[in-house]
Amino acid sequence: MTAVLSDEGTGTPPVLPDSRRAGRSRRPRPARSRVGLLPYLLLVPALAALGAGLGYPLVRLVVMSTQEFGLRQQFGAPAPYVGLDNFAEIFGDPYFWDVLRRSLIFCAVNVALTLGLGTLVALLLSRLGTAMRTGVSVALLFAWATPALTATIVWQWIFDARYGVVNWLLTRLGGDFEGHSWLSQPLSFFFVGTLIVVWMGVPFVAFTLYAGMTQIPGEVMEAAAIDGAGAWARFRDVTWPALKPIFIVLAALSTVWDLRVFTQIFVLQQAGGINRETNTLGVYAYRTSAGDDFGLGAAIALVMVGITLLATLFHLRQMFRQEEV
Amino acid sequence: MYRRRWPLNLVAVAVMVIVAFPVYWMLVTSFRPNSQIRTAPRFLPVGTLDNYRAVFERDHFWSSFANSLQVTLLTVVFALFTAFLAAVAVSRFRFRGRLAFLVVVLLVQMVPAEALMISVVKVLEGWNLRNSIAGLTITYVAFVLPFTVWTLRGFVAGVPRELEEAAMMDGSSRLRAFFTVTFPLVAPGLVATGIFAFIQAWNEFTFALVIMDRPERETLPVWLQAFNFGARGTDWGGVMAGSTLITVPVIIFFLLVHRRVAAGMTAGAVKG
Numbered sequence: 054m055t056a057v058l059s060d061e062g063t064g065t066p067p068v069l070p071d072s073r074r075a076g077r078s079r080r081p082r083p084a085r086s087r088v089g090l091l092p093y094l095l096l097v098p099a100l101a102a103l104g105a106g107l108g109y110p111l112v113r114l115v116v117m118s119t120q121e122f123g124l125r126q127q128f129g130a131p132a133p134y135v136g137l138d139n140f141a142e143i144f145g146d147p148y149f150w151d152v153l154r155r156s157l158i159f160c161a162v163n164v165a166l167t168l169g170l171g172t173l174v175a176l177l178l179s180r181l182g183t184a185m186r187t188g189v190s191v192a193l194l195f196a197w198a199t200p201a202l203t204a205t206i207v208w209q210w211i212f213d214a215r216y217g218v219v220n221w222l223l224t225r226l227g228g229d230f231e232g233h234s235w236l237s238q239p240l241s242f243f244f245v246g247t248l249i250v251v252w253m254g255v256p257f258v259a260f261t262l263y264a265g266m267t268q269i270p271g272e273v274m275e276a277a278a279i280d281g282a283g284a285w286a287r288f289r290d291v292t293w294p295a296l297k298p299i300f301i302v303l304a305a306l307s308t309v310w311d312l313r314v315f316t317q318i319f320v321l322q323q324a325g326g327i328n329r330e331t332n333t334l335g336v337y338a339y340r341t342s343a344g345d346d347f348g349l350g351a352a353i354a355l356v357m358v359g360i361t362l363l364a365t366l367f368h369l370r371q372m373f374r375q376e377e378v
Numbered sequence: 379m380y381r382r383r384w385p386l387n388l389v390a391v392a393v394m395v396i397v398a399f400p401v402y403w404m405l406v407t408s409f410r411p412n413s414q415i416r417t418a419p420r421f422l423p424v425g426t427l428d429n430y431r432a433v434f435e436r437d438h439f440w441s442s443f444a445n446s447l448q449v450t451l452l453t454v455v456f457a458l459f460t461a462f463l464a465a466v467a468v469s470r471f472r473f474r475g476r477l478a479f480l481v482v483v484l485l486v487q488m489v490p491a492e493a494l495m496i497s498v499v500k501v502l503e504g505w506n507l508r509n510s511i512a513g514l515t516i517t518y519v520a521f522v523l524p525f526t527v528w529t530l531r532g533f534v535a536g537v538p539r540e541l542e543e544a545a546m547m548d549g550s551s552r553l554r555a556f557f558t559v560t561f562p563l564v565a566p567g568l569v570a571t572g573i574f575a576f577i578q579a580w581n582e583f584t585f586a587l588v589i590m591d592r593p594e595r596e597t598l599p600v601w602l603q604a605f606n607f608g609a610r611g612t613d614w615g616g617v618m619a620g621s622t623l624i625t626v627p628v629i630i631f632f633l634l635v636h637r638r639v640a641a642g643m644t645a646g647a648v649k650g
Contacts, residue, residue, distance in 0.1 A: 093467075093473070093475075095463040096463070096464050096467050098459070098460035098463055099461060099463065102457075102520050102523055103524075105516055106516045106517045106519055106521065107494070108486075110497040110500075111494065111497070113497040113501050114494060114496065114497035117496070174393065177393065180386055181387070185387055185390045185391075188390065188391075191398075192394040192395075192398035195397070195398050195401045195629060196400070197632070198629040198636075199400070199401060199628070200580075200581035200599070201583065202599045202603060203602070203624055207618070208400060210403070210618065211400060213614070214611070215611065216416055216611075218419045221419050255397075309488055309490075312490070313491070313492045313493070315492040316583050323603070323607050324607075335493070338492070339492070339495055339496070339588075342495075342496040347500070350496050351497065354494070354497075355493070357490055357492070358493045361490050361493075364488075365485065365488040369485070
């Protein structure tokens with residue numbers, strides 16, 4: 054906890070390129086000679102687990118996306134190969150494009166809000182006294198640690214139509230929110246969804262950026278201040294350039310995470326009862342399969358994997374630029 | 379440098395209240411009788427344990443608890459064991475394929491679990507492992523493994539080889555040197571990583587939802603959502619008590635380890 058709470062940031066600073074390089078150059082390189090089979094044997098259990106739990110299902114997903122796999126196949130009929138028909142079908146379905154657009158917009162809004170608010174909270178942390186900073190950090194850790202499922206259920210309760218505290222408060226403030234159902238309109242449905250995703254996402258961004266800020270030498274900031282740089286100029290010319298690599302990593306990660314949001318949407322749908330107007334990619338793939346069309350569901354899921362892969366490749370390129378693995 | 383602190387402190391208090399409110403509200407509601415929940419909200423805690431008593435007596439709570447505990451502990455043990463071996467391989471040896479392995483580890487942890495829900499079920503059905511602890515454990519191990527390998531790699535690399543070599547000079551075998559010198563120094567890292575794997579497996583909802591689809595095979599999160607869905611907003615006291623029981627151990631564990639694993643998170647960890 055001290056990394057979060059102390060000024061020096063004694064914990065491992067996440068992805069600060071220079072400090073890592075410095076640490077690494079002092080370490081001798083492991084010997085290349087006479088390693089033999091040992092390292093490969095050590096990797097066998099990990100590779101077996103990854104292959105069984107992840108690799109093989111991924112292969113099956115690809116295969117299934119090229120098959121007709123419906124109710125009959127569920128009961129044992131052979132699944133005929135249909136080439137790219139499943140993809141042709143989803144790409145020809147206007148509803149798929151609705152879902153895709155909705156997912157991308159939802160993702161973009163959540164990433165922007167998470168990063169924006171996360172930056173503000175990080176700046177706040179860096180300016181607070183120790184006691185206040187501890188308080189804010191603990192609150193953030195609560196939000197960060199709460200499992201996605203229970204977080205969603207608690208927010209569902211906060212926005213409950215009949216007894217929820219939000220409707221109670223808004224009614225007291227003079228609004229007409231008695232029995233108002235937030236989850237039965239797509240827009241307010243996604244408002245609640247965004248609130249949950251951002252609430253859960255901000256702490257990680259804030260702590261990571263704050264840890265990065267503590268690595269910026271105080272003298273640099275003071276020198277800038279003495280030279281007459283205002284708060285905004287100091288952020289733009291000192292803090293921002295130093296944090297940019299971290300920021301890019303956080304943006305890539307948040308994109309990957311917010312694109313695949315499932316639990317929050319699924320649980321809110323079960324609470325609010327509207328699916329068609331609120332499906333995002335993950336939930337749509339699941340519901341298509343649950344509606345006994347596994348071939349189509351697999352094709353939709355693969356589109357999701359594809360988009361994620363793009364964001365990941367971008368992220369990996371950054372990682373390997375910053376760190377010698 | 380900062381003349382007036384109070385406006386900033388005011389903002390800080392506001393942030394604190396807003397961010398912590400949902401967790402506070404979950405706790406407060408869980409200790410309140412449903413008859414009171416249906417009147418205006420009251421913000422101060424009043425105590426009744428009725429909701430918890432009702433949760434303990436609900437169908438399938440204890441079987442779900444047992445399932446969750448088994449899957450989680452098995453996942454932690456298997457993930458730590460396999461990841462530790464892999465971490466030693468990549469941080470103590472240079473060999474052909476090492477970089478490829480690391481790239482694979484980084485790549486696969488980005489594969490969205492949500493996309494694999496469908497095919498994982500089919501694969502496990504084929505192995506007769508649907509609705510089984512073993513099937514769910516295999517899936518969880520694969521999904522926490524990349525993060526575990528990546529984090530442990532950092533911990534193992536943090537122990538200087540010279541220490542081991544010194545022990546070998548004194549006559550220890552390589553294996554003995556490793557277990558008497560390096561292993562104890564890596565142990566805190568193993569604990570932290572293990573706790574993190576515990577949190578991931580304990581929280582997991584989506585795979586459990588599709589793999590464990592019989593009531594007596596449910597894990598706690600699936601049980602809770604079934605309870606929440608079935609109650610249709612009529613038993614918030616009970617649902618919040620259930621949520622609290624799942625969340626509180628996670629928060630405690632998380633407070634213990636979050637700092638040690640923060641760097642691994644940035645490398646692209648499993649989130650939640």
